[in-house]
Amino acid sequence: MPGAFDSHCHFEPGDDAPALLARARAAGLSGMLAVGGEAAANRCALAAAAAAPGFALAAVGFEPGEAGRVSPEAAAAAIREAAPRLAAVGEIGLDYSRGEDAAARAAQRALFAAQLSLAAELGLPCSIHSRDAADDTEAILRERLSPALVREARAGSLHCFVGPADFAERLAPLGLSFGLSGILTFRNADALRAAVPALPRDRILVETDSPWLAPVPLRGRRCEPAFVVHTAAVLAHLLGLEEEEAAALSARNALRLFRPVPARPQGV
Numbered sequence: 001m002p003g004a005f006d007s008h009c010h011f012e013p014g015d016d017a018p019a020l021l022a023r024a025r026a027a028g029l030s031g032m033l034a035v036g037g038e039a040a041a042n043r044c045a046l047a048a049a050a051a052a053p054g055f056a057l058a059a060v061g062f063e064p065g066e067a068g069r070v071s072p073e074a075a076a077a078a079i080r081e082a083a084p085r086l087a088a089v090g091e092i093g094l095d096y097s098r099g100e101d102a103a104a105r106a107a108q109r110a111l112f113a114a115q116l117s118l119a120a121e122l123g124l125p126c127s128i129h130s131r132d133a134a135d136d137t138e139a140i141l142r143e144r145l146s147p148a149l150v151r152e153a154r155a156g157s158l159h160c161f162v163g164p165a166d167f168a169e170r171l172a173p174l175g176l177s178f179g180l181s182g183i184l185t186f187r188n189a190d191a192l193r194a195a196v197p198a199l200p201r202d203r204i205l206v207e208t209d210s211p212w213l214a215p216v217p218l219r220g221r222r223c224e225p226a227f228v229v230h231t232a233a234v235l236a237h238l239l240g241l242e243e244e245e246a247a248a249l250s251a252r253n254a255l256r257l258f259r260p261v262p263a264r265p266q267g268v
């Protein structure tokens, strides 16, 4: 059975990517989606994927914090340029958790919408960040997602899903899957754990969001993809599965969404 798949992790400038990838393989992972979010992070995601073809897949995109710094047009151009190497667009989305004013929120929405439209055009799923912005996230997804990907339930993942359960109920019909991060293992996450058995089984993903959110029992450490096995173990417990079965479920679901990119000759 395939091992757990880390559906959302970040590589940063200065990371020892070969060591992180080797430890992920040693931990039994079957793969990962290396996710960007701004220019340097996007380069790191592409480099990780190039270093481990078929094991590390890449997503490039511009996160809500980039709104106002990167125009929707420039974001779309960068994604289009990287498109042949991408399994997804991300991370993209909305984050209203820092008291953004109306103009800042509007800029986030424009950046998110442009990238969703391009993902639809390219036929790529998205890795989506949504914080304190559930209604606007849902509205823009309804407007911009590719109908074909929605039908195939390949529209993307809502990364770092923390509930509430009714948000998942609203987004599941839009073809979204739900990424469970290390938060699932935290002592104070009873409400999230209670919501998990109601999620559609074929839409459940695990992720680290590394280098943040190290799961129990590794909290406080710098997180890395190998740590996703601890989140998958808690998922197994919640679903009444063996650990290997939960890991395989996460891999099956992730690979339905994020398809490996065919290898290209060097230099092309």
Ligand SMILES: [Zn+2]
Pocket (backbone or CB within 6 Å): 008, 010, 035, 091, 159, 209
């Ligand atoms: Zn992230």
